[in-house]
Amino acid sequence: MSSPISVPSVALPAAVILALICVPSAINGQSAADDSGVRIGVSVGGVGTMGLVLEFFDGNRSLDLTLGTWAFQDLSLSIAVKQYFGAKAARPFVGAGLWLVAAKPSDGRLGLAAVLRAPVGVDWNLASAHSLGASLNVSRALWVRRTDPEDELPLTGRWVPLPGIYYRFEPS
Numbered sequence: 001m002s003s004p005i006s007v008p009s010v011a012l013p014a015a016v017i018l019a020l021i022c023v024p025s026a027i028n029g030q031s032a033a034d035d036s037g038v039r040i041g042v043s044v045g046g047v048g049t050m051g052l053v054l055e056f057f058d059g060n061r062s063l064d065l066t067l068g069t070w071a072f073q074d075l076s077l078s079i080a081v082k083q084y085f086g087a088k089a090a091r092p093f094v095g096a097g098l099w100l101v102a103a104k105p106s107d108g109r110l111g112l113a114a115v116l117r118a119p120v121g122v123d124w125n126l127a128s129a130h131s132l133g134a135s136l137n138v139s140r141a142l143w144v145r146r147t148d149p150e151d152e153l154p155l156t157g158r159w160v161p162l163p164g165i166y167y168r169f170e171p172s
Helices: 009-021
Strands: 036-045 051-056 059-069 073-084 090-103 111-128 130-145 160-169
Touching: 051 160, 073 111, 090 130
Parallel strands: none
Antiparallel strands: 036 051, 036 160, 051 059, 059 073, 073 090, 090 111, 111 130, 130 160
C-alpha cells in the first residue's frame, strides 16, 4: 500500500501557491481586466500528451478544466484555479489544483492517482480571441493505486515539473 499523505511536506508549498493566487493584482499597480467568459482549447504536455481545455475566467482569475490522456489507455482530469498578473498581451500566471488519473492496461487492474498540481506560466493574447500559453506544471503525487497489485513501492515525495503548451479560443 502506498504511504499516507505527509501533511507538512505538502502544506507549505500549497500555502505559498494559494497566497500568491489570493494576492490582488492591484498590489502590482495594474488593474484587473473587466471581462469574463469562457475559453476552449487544446493542450500538449502538462497533464497529458494531449488534452482538451475549458477555462472559465473573470478578470485576472480563472478556473481551468483539462481532460487529457498520455497514451489513449488512460484518462486525466485536472481542475486548477489560476491568477493572472498584469494587463498586457503576455500575462504570467500561477495556480493550484488537483489532477486525477485513471489507467486500465489490458493485463492489469485499474490504476488511479491523485496529484497536487501547481501550474506556473505565461499566456500570450495573439488576437482578441486567440491565446497561446506555456506552463510548467509542478506536480506531486498525493495517492496512487498502481496497476500492478504486487507493486507496493512508496511515493517518493518529489515535486515533478511537467512542461506544457496550449492554444485557447474565446468564442463570441
